[in-house]
Amino acid sequence: MHIVCVGISHQTAPVSLRERLAIDREDARRLLEELHAAYPQSELAILSTCNRTEFYVARPLHGHPRIEQLVEFVVARHGVNRDQLHESLYHFDNEQAIRHLFRVACGLDSMVVGEQQIVGQLKQAYDQAQHAETAGRSIHRMFQLALATSRRVRSQTGIDAGRHSVAGAAVEFAQHLFDSVADKTVLMIGAGEMASLTLDRFAAMKPGRLWIANRSFDRAAQLAEQHSAEAKPFDALDDHLVEADVVISSTGAREPVVTAKRFRKVLKRRRYRPTFIVDIAVPRDFEPAVRDLANVYLFDLDDLQRAVADAATGRADAFSDAENLVEQAVGECYALVQTGDVSDLIRRLRRQLHGIGEAETSRTVNRLLAADPKDFEDLLEEHTQRLINKILHKPLQQLGRSGSKQAALYATAIRRLFNVDEEDLDQPESTAPVDQRRPLPSDRDS
Amino acid sequence: MTMPNDSITAAVMVGLIVLSAVSAVGAARRIRGKQQSESGRPAPTLVIAVVLVALAGLIYRMASVHGTWAPLRSHADGVLLMVGLISGIVVYTQAVGRLRGLELFAMPTTAILAGWGLCSTWWTFDQSQFTIRTAWSAVHITTVYFGLAAVAITAICGGLYLFVQRQLKRRDNPADRIRILGRTASLETIDRWLIGWGTVAFIMLTAIGILGGIDASAGESSLGEQWWLSGKFIGAVIGWLIFAALCHVRIAPQFRGRRAALLALVGFVTILTVTAVAFISAGARGSGHSPPDNSQVDQD
Numbered sequence: 001m002h003i004v005c006v007g008i009s010h011q012t013a014p015v016s017l018r019e020r021l022a023i024d025r026e027d028a029r030r031l032l033e034e035l036h037a038a039y040p041q042s043e044l045a046i047l048s049t050c051n052r053t054e055f056y057v058a059r060p061l062h063g064h065p066r067i068e069q070l071v072e073f074v075v076a077r078h079g080v081n082r083d084q085l086h087e088s089l090y091h092f093d094n095e096q097a098i099r100h101l102f103r104v105a106c107g108l109d110s111m112v113v114g115e116q117q118i119v120g121q122l123k124q125a126y127d128q129a130q131h132a133e134t135a136g137r138s139i140h141r142m143f144q145l146a147l148a149t150s151r152r153v154r155s156q157t158g159i160d161a162g163r164h165s166v167a168g169a170a171v172e173f174a175q176h177l178f179d180s181v182a183d184k185t186v187l188m189i190g191a192g193e194m195a196s197l198t199l200d201r202f203a204a205m206k207p208g209r210l211w212i213a214n215r216s217f218d219r220a221a222q223l224a225e226q227h228s229a230e231a232k233p234f235d236a237l238d239d240h241l242v243e244a245d246v247v248i249s250s251t252g253a254r255e256p257v258v259t260a261k262r263f264r265k266v267l268k269r270r271r272y273r274p275t276f277i278v279d280i281a282v283p284r285d286f287e288p289a290v291r292d293l294a295n296v297y298l299f300d301l302d303d304l305q306r307a308v309a310d311a312a313t314g315r316a317d318a319f320s321d322a323e324n325l326v327e328q329a330v331g332e333c334y335a336l337v338q339t340g341d342v343s344d345l346i347r348r349l350r351r352q353l354h355g356i357g358e359a360e361t362s363r364t365v366n367r368l369l370a371a372d373p374k375d376f377e378d379l380l381e382e383h384t385q386r387l388i389n390k391i392l393h394k395p396l397q398q399l400g401r402s403g404s405k406q407a408a409l410y411a412t413a414i415r416r417l418f419n420v421d422e423e424d425l426d427q428p429e430s431t432a433p434v435d436q437r438r439p440l441p442s443d444r445d446s
Numbered sequence: 447m448t449m450p451n452d453s454i455t456a457a458v459m460v461g462l463i464v465l466s467a468v469s470a471v472g473a474a475r476r477i478r479g480k481q482q483s484e485s486g487r488p489a490p491t492l493v494i495a496v497v498l499v500a501l502a503g504l505i506y507r508m509a510s511v512h513g514t515w516a517p518l519r520s521h522a523d524g525v526l527l528m529v530g531l532i533s534g535i536v537v538y539t540q541a542v543g544r545l546r547g548l549e550l551f552a553m554p555t556t557a558i559l560a561g562w563g564l565c566s567t568w569w570t571f572d573q574s575q576f577t578i579r580t581a582w583s584a585v586h587i588t589t590v591y592f593g594l595a596a597v598a599i600t601a602i603c604g605g606l607y608l609f610v611q612r613q614l615k616r617r618d619n620p621a622d623r624i625r626i627l628g629r630t631a632s633l634e635t636i637d638r639w640l641i642g643w644g645t646v647a648f649i650m651l652t653a654i655g656i657l658g659g660i661d662a663s664a665g666e667s668s669l670g671e672q673w674w675l676s677g678k679f680i681g682a683v684i685g686w687l688i689f690a691a692l693c694h695v696r697i698a699p700q701f702r703g704r705r706a707a708l709l710a711l712v713g714f715v716t717i718l719t720v721t722a723v724a725f726i727s728a729g730a731r732g733s734g735h736s737p738p739d740n741s742q743v744d745q746d
Contacts, residue, residue, distance in 0.1 A: 176614060176630075176632050273702070274634070
């Protein structure tokens with residue numbers, strides 16, 4: 001089988017083109033059916049996500065659809081500009097196509113490396129192909145191995161364990177302090193963009209109370225509306241700090257807003273309940289000495305950025321490990337697909353030869369029934385000759401018709417496959433007398 | 447030094463030490479290691495083995511050494527019970543996915559306790575059996591070992607709390623710290639378990655004190671008439687006060703968090719020291735109870 005992958009992704013195409021080529025579930029089913037009706041001998045699967053649309057095809061070596069045919073199909077179907085599509089299109093063959101599928105499955109080709117969502121999308125693509133009955137042996141093997149490799153890569157390399165943003169790192173640290181924020185109060189001080197992003201992440205965890213305190217109450221009210229939070233007066237900051245379990249601070253103040261002395265009093269009032277503080281302001285809003293107070297867990301921008309940077313370094317190692325695992329799996333998958341292909345070829349060849357044999361046997365039996373027993377030997381010899389001629393007719397015809405390069409290739413294949421004149425290639429020259437040597441196949445044949 | 451009074455008990459103790467130590471090393475490697483485990487959960491096989499060996503040891507001692515189904519006839523029985531209880535709780539927390547990382551401190555503790563059990567088979571060679579003359583003595587001894595187990599679990603939670611808190615407070619290698627933290631429970635969960643088990647330990651210690659007092663008043667104790675002036679009693683009272691403070695952190699918040707964890711550890715060391723000293727000093731006098739009738743003593 002010849003494996004082909006054709007598609008576009010976030011790395012090659014703008015979102016405007018990706019949108020036009022996006023294929024929903026129902027559409028994918030119809031497309032698969034149409035393609036299968038047009039090319040019944042091929043196996044097909046379509047992977048369509050917000051970041052990519054890819055066609056995976058396994059077809060006979062000289063079969064269809066070719067890449068151009070797939071492109072034409074897409075152009076006709078989606079009405080996109082052919083030139084624009086060609087600029088953004090990539091295609092891979094055989095091992096490269098399998099490698100691409102495996103990298104996609106492991107999240108190595110994703111916008112956020114290691115993301116998990118792609119696994120579900122790949123499973124969906126595989127399910128669609130199965131339901132549309134366009135998944136044959138090759139597609140089954142490729143997708144099943146891709147999903148298995150994805151699981152292996154994620155469990156063995158931790159490629160999906162990294163943090164990708166300061167806000168993400170802050171949330172992760174908070175999760176190691178608190179079981180859940182459902183019964184906690186989250187307070188944002190200031191109205192910085194990064195603090196707002198961090199607040200978004202905490203808001204997604206559905207905290208008990210979400211407060212925003214800013215010097216400008218109007219701005220606080222505006223932000224509070226955006227985040228479904230409650231605006232609080234900045235003057236009563238100490239009272240809010242007493243209540244808050246998570247504090248996200250990002251004011252534009254030039255001096256620390258909360259000193260250690262001030263926070264010690266707050267801490268006493270809140271009966272030393274643990275406080276998680278994310279200080280993203282530069283210069284910092286919380287005096288560094290606040291960190292040393294009991295039950296206070298203060299993380300500044302420097303801490304969080306280092307967490308993200310370290311995670312990226314860690315991911316570089318994980319990335320390399322993941323690529324190695326993928327490479328290993330690609331080799332195995334390609335060998336499996338090809339082995340399956342060869343077994344299929346052998347089966348078909350045997351069936352074909354049996355057909356020839358049966359036809360010739362039937363013809364010879366009829367002649368034997370009517371013949372004189374003394375002609376039997378001649379008839380059997382003729383039967384053998386006819387059988388050999390019929391079996392060799394097409395291969396020898398191809399050998400004769402081919403160009404010089406192809407003829408040489410076929411000749412080598414025949415030598416190897418039928419062990420013709422192979423002694424000279426594989427064995428050291430024998431010094432034994434001619435009559436003691438093993439007869440050459442050609443000798444035997446003659 | 448004499449030989450252990452029962453070779454099978456000694457073998458069980460050695461087995462528990464080895465299993466606990468290997469399990470502890472495995473837990474440390476898993477928590478600090480760079481690789482993620484396949485399932486994300488530790489393999490509980492070794493901890494289950496500790497539970498089973500401790501249980502088998504206890505049954506063997508009841509059936510074969512003491513020849514009675516009444517448990518806790520000697521200190522070695524008590525140690526086996528504690529090891530079994532602690533490792534059983536580790537298995538439970540692993541199974542339900544709560545208090546991740548507990549085994550990091552629990553298994554070294556069970557190794558230490560099993561070591562103590564092994565030593566006790568030498569120390570109490572001649573007086574290895576408790577003499578239980580009244581129901582109060584039986585209840586007192588049972589409460590002592592359940593209480594000791596509760597104290598040990600509180601201390602284990604304390605150790606885990608300090609470990610996790612250190613990871614949250616440190617500033618170096620934040621990515622490594624997040625990875626380690628991902629393999630342990632949240633500080634809030636550990637705090638809840640710490641206070642919960644601290645309260646259980648406090649209740650048990652109170653019961654031990656009351657029952658011991660009844661025992662001593664009835665003249666059953668080897669501490670003599672002025673038992674309230676003995677080191678064992680004073681040490682036990684100090685331990686009791688520590689746990690009293692620990693279980694009241696919600697109304698005495700200055701003991702909250704790190705201080706509560708430290709109190710748990712100090713309380714454990716105090717109680718362990720009191721018990722160990724009592725056993726060592728009572729080795730020749732009958733394990734803190736009246737000297738046994740020599741005709742009843744098994745060579746266990």
